[in-house]
Amino acid sequence: QKEVEQNSGPLSVPEGAIASLNCTYSDRGSQSFFWYRQYSGKSPELIMFIYSNGDKEDGRFTAQLNKASQYVSLLIRDSQPSDSATYLCAVYNNNDMRFGAGTRLTVKP
């Protein structure tokens, strides 16, 4: 079974703090990794994708990938109340996209 695991949370951080979201995956052959944000009742919105080991930064968001540890994370700097949502980790390998259950993030003003 190809698994993608996330801490369901809820994760609560104060406004302006760094939020750290983690994801592990079991399929060592996985090639592409994605983070989606989903507000309640809305569809998933792509935040970032990452393919290579290391860090990838886009504005306040940094994705980190460690294929040896089968671990991918998302850091959100200067968290805002508008970042409060469920964050879905998705892992792709040869025509098969698997989603984690999502981590619910709450940013408190």
Added chain:
Amino acid sequence: DTEVTQTPKHLVMGMTNKKSLKCEQHMGHRAMYWYKQKAKKPPELMFVYSYEKLSINESVPSRFSPECPNSSLLNLHLHALQPEDSALYLCASSQDRTSGAGGADTQYFGPGTRLTVL
């Protein structure tokens, strides 16, 4: 432009009704997907079309019937649904289904259709 559109936004239907969900993208993507999402759960893949051909059917009941009339359109025909089929139905598209660097397998989601089966 990374827009995927879906209609209708909301749909209420009885168990004997026949209805269709529609999805459209004009990004030149050649892969399109149907997902089902229940509350507080991740999206579950139902069907995948690649170059207008059905390539994955994740053991979905026959009361769900997908159709891909052309590379921009994807339909999901519904017939004799059950109340447990009530969910958010999401359409997504990607450039193609090849994994690897470049983002070709990045999936972009439409806003979804909220389906309620009475």
